[in-house]
Amino acid sequence: MDAVALKTEAARDALSEVQSGMKLGIGTGSTAEAFIHLLAERVADGLSIIGVPTSERTAALCEKLGVPLSTLKETPALDLTIDGADEIDPSLGLIKGGGGALLREKIVAKASQRMIVIADESKMVDTLGRFPLPIEVNRFGLEATRLAIEEVAKSLGLSGTLSLRGGEDDPFVTDGGHLIVDASFGRIPDSRALSRSLHDIAGVVEHGLFLDVAVLAVIASSEGVKRFTPLAV
Numbered sequence: 001m002d003a004v005a006l007k008t009e010a011a012r013d014a015l016s017e018v019q020s021g022m023k024l025g026i027g028t029g030s031t032a033e034a035f036i037h038l039l040a041e042r043v044a045d046g047l048s049i050i051g052v053p054t055s056e057r058t059a060a061l062c063e064k065l066g067v068p069l070s071t072l073k074e075t076p077a078l079d080l081t082i083d084g085a086d087e088i089d090p091s092l093g094l095i096k097g098g099g100g101a102l103l104r105e106k107i108v109a110k111a112s113q114r115m116i117v118i119a120d121e122s123k124m125v126d127t128l129g130r131f132p133l134p135i136e137v138n139r140f141g142l143e144a145t146r147l148a149i150e151e152v153a154k155s156l157g158l159s160g161t162l163s164l165r166g167g168e169d170d171p172f173v174t175d176g177g178h179l180i181v182d183a184s185f186g187r188i189p190d191s192r193a194l195s196r197s198l199h200d201i202a203g204v205v206e207h208g209l210f211l212d213v214a215v216l217a218v219i220a221s222s223e224g225v226k227r228f229t230p231l232a233v
Ligand SMILES: O=C(CO)[C@H](O)[C@H](O)COP(=O)(O)O
Pocket: 027, 028, 029, 030, 031, 032, 083, 084, 085, 086, 095, 096, 097, 098, 099, 100, 101, 102, 105
């Protein structure tokens, strides 16, 4: 089975967690899109949910497929969010933001009673950091913020390159109007310390480390779909 088919299998399995009446956070990315297609079929068959999208891209797809939407303003407390991830460790720590939606994804996930992450097995890692960590930053003070990120990394024994997503001339802009710095630190032994230190930098809006957020991972491989709860580490 190829990665696309595996993503659909994970999405299909996670759909069984969705019940009529739920207020549902809806993620961003190709795995989340596989989920949205299946969700739309259930909605067409009578499933009654209200969705809160984590990006403009997700909102557009939901609208196109007839998935009813709300906003966090109207619906600030959600039952469940289902979303993909770029990396998943055994404690269900995640790196997210490959699709550039990490800020809204984190706000929506944290407004939810539960977050379920769906993925193919290629996303599972022993330690986070193979995938560059997306860090959403304010445009103002970009150079100072980059320096501060480098200093934080150094203080934690991390090294690597920072690259502005989209390039210096025409950077990628998030739905919130910010920029993204992708940090290739390599293996991140202490993701909690990095999370705290990045949050202390004034120009950092949010980062893609989702720690203690997901309560269940639904992972598809060629051997079938498996469910994982966080391993205590
Ligand atoms: O965090 C995300 C978007 O900001 C995505 O969930 C993550 O990039 C995984 O994407 P895909 O399902 O396409 O592999």
